[in-house]
Each structure stands twice: as C-alpha cells, then as structure tokens.
Amino acid sequence: MIPYLKALQVFEAVGTHGSVTAAARILGVSPGAVSQQIHKLEDHLGITLLERGGRRMELTSWGRVYHAEIKLGFDQLANAQNVLKRARNDSGITLSSLTSVINKWMGRKIFDWQALNPGVAIQLVGTEREPKLGEEEVDFRIYYGSQVHHEHYVELFTDWVVPACAPGLIKADPPNEPADILNHPLLHIVWANIYTPAPSWADWAKSIGSHRRVGEGGLSYQLSSSAIDAAVAGRGFVLAQLALIADELETGRLVVPFDHRLKLSDPYLLAWNRASLEKPFAQEFKRWIITAGKKQARLSAPQ
Known part of the structure; x- marks a missing residue:
C-alpha cells in the first residue's frame, strides 16, 4: 500500500487548483485539514513543497517536479475509471x-x-x-x-482500384482499349500526407504500357467518396477502390469498361x-x- 496516499491526493489537488482553499472545497474538507496533510507529506519527504506567504501560496521548485509526477498517476487512475465505465456501458x-x-x-x-x-x-x-x-x-x-x-x-x-465512370460519360464515345480512358476527364484522389499516396492516373497509365504523360490537371479530391460521387455525376473517370463502389457497380451507376486493377500499397x-x-x-x-x-x-x- 502506498504510504500517505491521502496526503498525495491532497497535494495533487492543491497543485492543480492553485490554493489550499480551492483544494479544500474540491475535496470537501476544511483548509486546516488540507494544510495538515501537506505538512505530513513534507515531513515524510524531508522537503518543502509549498512556499507560504500570507494568503499567497505557490509550489516550490521541488514541489513543481513532484506535483508533475503525482498528477500523472492520478490522471491514470481517472482514466482507469473511465475505461471501466465504458466497458460496463451497454448502451451501444x-x-x-x-x-x-x-x-x-x-x-x-x-x-x-x-x-x-x-x-x-x-x-x-x-x-x-x-x-x-x-x-x-x-x-x-x-x-x-x-x-x-x-x-x-x-x-x-x-483493396484494389479500377477506372470507373458513369455510363453516360462514354455512351457517345466508348473506349476501344484501356488507353482510350485517358482521353476522358480524369478525377484525381490526393490523400493527406500521413498516408502512402493512392495509385495515380500516371501509375495506371504506366501499368497498361501507355507512354502518354498524364498530368494532375483537373479536379482533385482528398476524400475518395467525394471523387466517387463526382464520377457518378458524370464528371469523369475515377480510380476507385472496389470496396467503395460495390453498390454503384451493382446498380449500374458506375461501370468499369476495362477491368485493369492496381493494388493499394x-x-x-x-x-x-x-x-x-x-x-x-x-x-x-x-x-x-x-x-x-x-x-x-x-x-x-x-x-
């Protein structure tokens, strides 16, 4: 058992709330009881934790160091309570x-x-x-x-990505070979820097053996779902993840003229x-x- 656990709790409250009076109010005890516990802890440690001057009080340099470590422990105890509460919560x-x-x-x-x-x-x-x-x-x-x-x-x-578009986009000019897809408007997906980049249209062109230079011009989206919605609206081809377009393919809102897939990294x-x-x-x-x-x-x- 940790000695002077109650005194530690009192000291943590004083350091966190800034005064003996505030700590006493939070803990539901008298200021005298708080001061008594602080003195007990100081005697146990052999150091002065609080500088006292009239109504003013502040932590000493040793007190600040000690309080920072004590607070970590009490924060962990509070978190343990929250974890247990969530574990027992059957609301969903x-x-x-x-x-x-x-x-x-x-x-x-x-x-x-x-x-x-x-x-x-x-x-x-x-x-x-x-x-x-x-x-x-x-x-x-x-x-x-x-x-x-x-x-x-x-x-x-x-997941894997494939070139997909709305049927109406290619109705008048259907692609005869995979490289023909590159003649249509291309929608780009550019993820945040914390992720490995998604396969680009330049990657896809290279994978089909096309030497055509594919730039990044046109519309770019950070969210894959936004690029997919734009493709459904007929705005262009998107290199879409198959997991994310299953419903669109099943209902015919998107089609894949040439099923040439690239794997996500x-x-x-x-x-x-x-x-x-x-x-x-x-x-x-x-x-x-x-x-x-x-x-x-x-x-x-x-x-």
Whole structure:
C-alpha cells in the first residue's frame, strides 16, 4: 500500500487548483485539514513543497517536479475509471473509421449486421483524425496503413482500384482499349500526407504500357467518396477502390469498361480497445467485421 496516499491526493489537488482553499472545497474538507496533510507529506519527504506567504501560496521548485509526477498517476487512475465505465456501458458500440470507408463501405454493410442483431445499437463515426482508443468514446477503429499506434489490431484486407465512370460519360464515345480512358476527364484522389499516396492516373497509365504523360490537371479530391460521387455525376473517370463502389457497380451507376486493377500499397486494419470487448455483443461485432474484411479481400483481388 502506498504510504500517505491521502496526503498525495491532497497535494495533487492543491497543485492543480492553485490554493489550499480551492483544494479544500474540491475535496470537501476544511483548509486546516488540507494544510495538515501537506505538512505530513513534507515531513515524510524531508522537503518543502509549498512556499507560504500570507494568503499567497505557490509550489516550490521541488514541489513543481513532484506535483508533475503525482498528477500523472492520478490522471491514470481517472482514466482507469473511465475505461471501466465504458466497458460496463451497454448502451451501444462505437466504430470509427475514415469518412470514405464509413460512407461507402462499412456504412452500407452495417445493415447486414443490424438484420442479424436488431437490438444492438451501433454508432458510426467518420473522421480523418485517429482517435486514442481507451481514452476516447470509441470501441473499434478501422485504420488505413501499416502503422497502427495501438496494441490490439488485425489486418482486414488490401483493396484494389479500377477506372470507373458513369455510363453516360462514354455512351457517345466508348473506349476501344484501356488507353482510350485517358482521353476522358480524369478525377484525381490526393490523400493527406500521413498516408502512402493512392495509385495515380500516371501509375495506371504506366501499368497498361501507355507512354502518354498524364498530368494532375483537373479536379482533385482528398476524400475518395467525394471523387466517387463526382464520377457518378458524370464528371469523369475515377480510380476507385472496389470496396467503395460495390453498390454503384451493382446498380449500374458506375461501370468499369476495362477491368485493369492496381493494388493499394497498404492494408486496412481493425483496432480495438480491449476493455470494450466486455460490452454486450462486442466480441460478435469484432468477428463480423473481420469476416467482412476477408470477404472483401476476395472480391477486390483480380479474379
């Protein structure tokens, strides 16, 4: 057992809130009781933690160093409480991912999960900011890229891109060979610098043996979903991930004149907060996403 734990709690409150009076109010004790605990801690350590002058009080240099370390410990204890609270919260499961993945892949597949588990509440959060699992209200995160800053994760699938467009774009002038696609307006996807670049039209042209120089002129999008929506609207060809255009291909809103695919450089991965697995249905939800990822890997790879 840590000696003088109560005194440590009092000292942390004094340093955080700036005065004995404020700490006493937060802790629900008298200022005299706070001062008594500080004196007890100082006697135990053999150093002066507070400079006292009339009504003024400030941490000594040793007090500032000690308080910084003590506060880390109490912050960790508070976080442990939050983790336990989330683990016991049966109000639902929160899944975070990149906006395009939520809008075009998981946001569509989630209806399959709901059909099997109609009583389970699932919240989908589309964001480019990577959440801190275990500290934020997020249970699962679908990442893109090989670097995952979390202890618990598994690879889902690696996607492939194909040139896709709205049927009306090529109705009057259908391409006779893959290189003819480059004569049409091209929509570009330029991801944020933290990700390995997606395959570009220059990469695709090179892969089909075309020596045509493909510039970056025209419309560029940071979100893949925005570029896909522009293609559906007939604005041009997009190098689209197969996982993100399954519905558009099935309904005929997009077509792939020549199925020449390029593989993304990095995989998608699923990470999770271990405490969240204690939530009702969380283990089943995790297995369902992994199964969906394996199926997508088979669908996206060249046949």
